[in-house]
Structure formats: C-alpha cells, structure tokens
Amino acid sequence: MAFESGLYVVATPIGNLADMSQRAIDILKAADIVAVEDSRVTGKLLHHLGLKKKMRRYNDHSSEGDRLSLIAAARDGVVALVSDAGTPLISDPGYKLVRSARDAGVAVRTAPGPSAAVAALSICGLPTDRFLFAGFLPSKAKARADALAELAKIKATLVFYESGPRLAATLSAISEAYGTRDVAIARELTKKFEEVVAGTADELADRYAAQEPRGEIVLIVGPPVEDEVAEAGDMDAALREALQTMPAAKAAGVIAKRFGLERSAVYTRATELKSE
Numbered sequence: 001m002a003f004e005s006g007l008y009v010v011a012t013p014i015g016n017l018a019d020m021s022q023r024a025i026d027i028l029k030a031a032d033i034v035a036v037e038d039s040r041v042t043g044k045l046l047h048h049l050g051l052k053k054k055m056r057r058y059n060d061h062s063s064e065g066d067r068l069s070l071i072a073a074a075r076d077g078v079v080a081l082v083s084d085a086g087t088p089l090i091s092d093p094g095y096k097l098v099r100s101a102r103d104a105g106v107a108v109r110t111a112p113g114p115s116a117a118v119a120a121l122s123i124c125g126l127p128t129d130r131f132l133f134a135g136f137l138p139s140k141a142k143a144r145a146d147a148l149a150e151l152a153k154i155k156a157t158l159v160f161y162e163s164g165p166r167l168a169a170t171l172s173a174i175s176e177a178y179g180t181r182d183v184a185i186a187r188e189l190t191k192k193f194e195e196v197v198a199g200t201a202d203e204l205a206d207r208y209a210a211q212e213p214r215g216e217i218v219l220i221v222g223p224p225v226e227d228e229v230a231e232a233g234d235m236d237a238a239l240r241e242a243l244q245t246m247p248a249a250k251a252a253g254v255i256a257k258r259f260g261l262e263r264s265a266v267y268t269r270a271t272e273l274k275s276e
C-alpha cells in the first residue's frame with residue numbers, strides 16, 4: 001500500500017495486540033523509519049507483526065539535530081512515530097517533533113487508536129460530556145496537593161494516570177482536596193484482569209492501602225457537585241478578606257475551620273492568593 005510522505009503518529013495497543021488497526025499496520029509496513037520510545041518494546045511489536053524496520057530512538061529530550069533528521073526523512077518518505085503503548089504525545093513523547101514538523105511544513109498524519117485515558121472514560125460510568133486529562137500528578141505530597149487544588153474548581157471529570165505503588169497516597173490526597181466526589185479506578189484495560197472499581201476516594205484509598213494494586217491504572221474523578229464549586233468561590237472570598245488583616249498561616253487556620261477544610265490546602269490557596 002502506498003502512503004504519501006510525512007510524519008505518521010501511530011497509536012499502538014495498550015495491552016491487547018489485537019487492538020492494532022489494519023491501517024496502523026500498513027503504515028508501519030510502509031515506514032522508512034519508525035521513531036520509537038524504546039526499541040526493545042517496539043521491537044517486540046514489530047516482531048509480532050512480522051516486520052523488520054529501521055528504528056530510531058526518539059523522546060522529547062532528543063536533540064534538535066535528531067528532530068531535524070526525522071523531519072528531513074518525513075519530507076520524502078514515511079516516518080512513523082510510535083510510543084511504548086497507546087497514543088503518542090498523550091503522556092508520551094512526540095509533542096516537540098509534531099510541532100517542529102508542522103512548523104517545517106511537513107505533513108503530519110494520524111493513525112488513531114487506543115489511549116488508556118479515553119478507554120477508561122468510556123467504561124467507568126462517570127460523566128464524559130466534559131473531561132480534563134491531567135496526566136500524572138506530581139509524586140511529592142506538597143506538589144500533588146497544589147496540583148489538585150488548582151484543578152478543584154474545574155467543572156469536569158478529571159482523568160489521571162497513576163501507578164500502583166502511589167495509588168493509595170494519591171487517593172488520600174484526592175479525598176482531602178475534594179471530599180466525597182465519585183472516583184473510579186480503571187486497571188489493566190484490554191488485558192486479562194481488566195476491571196473498574198468505583199467508590200469515594202476515601203473508600204478506595206483504604207482498599208488500595210490494604211492491598212497495592214498491580215498493573216496499569218487510570219484514576220478518574222467525577223466533577224464537583226454544584227455546592228462544592230460555590231463553596232470554593234465563597235472560601236476564596238473569605239480567605240481574601242482574612243488575608244487583609246492576618247498572615248497567611250493564621251488566615252488559613254481560621255478559614256479552614258470555618259469551611260471544615262484541610263488547613264494545608266487552604267494555606268496553599270492563601271499563598272496563591274497573596275502572590276496574585
């Protein structure tokens with residue numbers, strides 16, 4: 001099958017090799033170069049497909065020279081970009097390459113397919129009309145709490161990638177930041193032990209603290225209920241007022257008590273408001 005020259009962003013399976021699309025296979029067959037995150041991982045996929053291809057390692061820390069060389073190859077030939085699993089660029093390398101290729105006037109085409117975020121959303125039973133994909137949360141507690149506070153008022157379902165060892169701590173942080181919103185854990189999608197477990201962050205934190213989950217995980221948090229959004233707005237107003245007359249630490253203590261919130265989260269918000 002003939003393909004026009006260009007950079008092809010090719011999605012690959014997230015666990016079940018049968019999810020590789022025929023078009024994705026045809027593009028890999030036609031590719032002059034396959035840009036890969038890890039040649040061992042993609043090597044296995046290519047082997048499974050019976051293909052032997054020239055692979056070039058690529059990630060967003062690759063040099064400008066590496067990028068230019070791939071872009072030059074995509075001018076006259078077919079360059080396929082894949083990541084270890086799922087859709088490249090979605091918490092995976094490729095953004096800088098796509099951006100540079102577009103800037104250079106090289107055609108960028110998609111071979112869409114699996115992505116864990118969308119797969120999880122489609123079966124978790126939480127609202128899908130508005131969602132925000134937030135990738136991996138920071139692993140350090142303070143940075144994670146700050147990131148959660150920043151997302152608190154967004155009226156949309158939130159989608160995170162997470163690892164088994166960190167899941168319980170992340171769920172505790174979500175419980176502190178968001179209270180009793182609906183949460184779903186989608187694990188091992190498309191694989192033998194695929195499951196979705198739903199509950200509140202608190203319940204799920206206990207469950208996964210008792211037994212660390214294996215495998216790959218998408219964590220989904222339902223949108224705030226209307227009261228919560230209003231309360232967050234009220235809290236900001238009260239905090240602003242308190243900051244006029246007292247230092248951030250004291251204001252955080254007073255407002256946290258009044259709204260029944262975690263002091264550390266209110267303190268984070270107080271420092272943000274002070275620096276606005």
Ligand code: SAM
Pocket residue numbers: 014015083085086087088089090091092114115116117160161162163186187188189190191216217218
């Ligand atoms: N680009 C990929 C995509 O489109 O889904 C995501 C790459 S990111 C580096 C890897 C993370 O995606 C994993 O740590 C996990 O959170 C999630 N993930 C990947 N495969 C999964 C699966 N089969 N089930 C659940 N989550 C998965």
